[in-house]
């Protein structure tokens with residue numbers, strides 16, 4: 001059975017795509033490897049509807065790999081704000097510089113060379129090579145793993161190395177023989193996983209459409225569609241809390257640039273205390289004097305000056321943010337400053353509320369600042 005499926009799979013899938021695949025997405029039919037690469041990175045962990053809105057904007061602002069490489073990283077992060085997983089934006093910027101410096105601005109077509117570039121994994125390298133250069137090379141993202149695990153009835157957890165090796169090998173075997181078919185085949189595979197062989201409502205169970213593989217699909221034949229692919233059991237996400245300082249002077253708010261290696265690396269956020277493992281009950285520090293708060297969130301050497309120029313500490317919002325592997329509870333402390341205190345040689349900066357739109361901010365912090373009813377999309381409300 002498997003042999004028959006392997007020989008007919010690509011043709012059946014391409015025929016399916018002509019009738020039922022997604023059409024008209026702005027990155028479809030594109031052969032510019034830069035455009036393919038940006039769309040692939042943006043589509044990782046972001047809904048298609050959001051990418052449809054943000055991709056054209058990103059491409060307008062950074063139309064070529066040379067323009068992206070030459071831009072300040074802060075501009076790239078600001079353009080990426082709201083899309084989450086900011087390491088993607090930082091990696092895009094590093095990768096653009098690598099393409100310019102190591103390949104004179106021309107992307108290599110060899111997936112093995114593409115994989116050497118920052119932020120490009122094996123599957124993304126495959127997608128760029130297939131779409132832009134028609135190379136016969138597979139992709140294996142989460143959707144494709146699900147399709148293959150179901151078709152071939154792979155019951156082991158797909159995170160295991162030997163299972164992953166088998167899936168890559170199957171993905172290679174299933175490729176169409178003609179390199180010209182690589183773009184449509186790769187797009188069809190993505191679309192089939194995203195719209196028909198979905199995680200929770202595959203068409204074979206909903207009965208709305210007839211799956212072209214229903215007679216060969218092992219998971220379907222053995223009534224295991226929803227239990228394949230099996231995932232490794234996940235440990236519960238750890239929870240943390242921290243205190244955050246929302247210090248304002250007139251229409252200025254004090255922001256701090258985060259270290260590249262931290263979560264939300266390279267973005268501008270509110271100064272914060274160290275994260276603590278959260279225990280049950282009250283989150284954040286229950287009561288803080290101004291001195292304690294400033295000691296927790298700002299460099300010690302500025303404390304005497306800060307204490308002279310700060311007034312009215314009050315605790316406002318409590319915000320929870322869920323990351324992929326952890327949860328963070330932020331307790332926001334409001335402080336009014338009597339002057340915009342200088343912080344020379346630090347990563348602290350007073351930013352006008354009117355100019356917040358120019359800064360890459362973590363989504364919950366952006367929402368918080370918008371929620372102050374002072375700013376709308378980075379503009380001061382009248």
Ligand code: SF4
Nearest residue numbers: 197202204211217220
């Ligand atoms: S029969 Fe169901 S599980 Fe199998 S490939 Fe088709 S949609 Fe996916």
